[in-house]
Amino acid sequence: MVVKQNKTNKRIFGAQRKIIIREASRIMSQKGYAGTSIQEIGDAVGIHKTTIFHYFKDKQEILLACMRFPTSEMVDGVKKIMDDKGLSPQEALRKAILNHIHLLTRNLTPNILYSNEIKSLSPKYRSIYIETRKLYEAHIVDLIKRLQAAPGGCFQGLDTKIVAFGILGMCNWLGKWYQPRSKRSPEEIADVFWRMFVSGDHGNLISTIASHEV
Known part of the structure; x- marks a missing residue:
């Protein structure tokens, strides 16, 4: 019973933490790190500002969590792909x-924060964030x-x-132009x-893109 209760508490804690990250990301992407107060984050979440310190130091x-959260999810996702022995190297990279x-595309604000606020992280937290990004980049390189060896x-x-940074740069640039209500699915x-970057199939791509609203 105690173990079950502990698991429930962890789920509740994790869910509330994600809500704080989501709202903090939204506000910071609009007002900047320096222009965002703990009070504003608390109001957006619907909790007292002091309660936030139960979840974050x-x-x-908070800024580190906002910037790191999607990258950590990407690391988890690519690990599962790499561990799937049923995928060919080509299928794995495509996935x-x-x-x-x-x-x-599910959450564009962390990409905005990375572009604008990485300088706002302390050296300690910046190092932690960069290590997470490097881990993800290393998986893509692998x-x-x-694929090269196949x-x-x-x-x-x-x-x-260079190939890895080219692919990641192309994907990350989505944050500059993608609209959440886009008619184009992920x-x-x-x-x-x-097709553009990997298969080299450039035929009719320009007309395909031009004929659809992005």
Whole structure:
């Protein structure tokens, strides 16, 4: 009974923490880190500002969580893809691109925060965040290496890190132009990216994109 109660408490704690992260991300993306107060975050969540410190040490830790949360989810997602032995190297990389786009289009604010607020993180927290990003980038590099090593694989003779940063840069740029009410699903966008970057199938892509509202 005690174990069950502990699990329930952890779920409640985790759910409330996610709500705080979501609201803090939204406000900080609009007003900036310096222009956002704990009071505003508490009001948006519907709790007293002092209650927030039950979930986070300080505002710096909130900013770190806002920036790190989607990247951590991306790491978890790509790990599952890498562990799936039933996927070919090509299928694995394609799924990783789709996983990235799914998570990014679901919540664009962390990408805005990364562009604007990484300088606001203390050296300690910035280091933690960068390590999380490096871990994710390393997984993408590993997927590319697997594809290079496969018979007839892509990217033969190319620097894997440059290829990885090219793919990630293309995906992350979604934050600059993607609209939440887009008529293009994450699957459709991932397919266009895949064809452009990986399969080299550029035929009719311009007309395909031009004929649909993004």
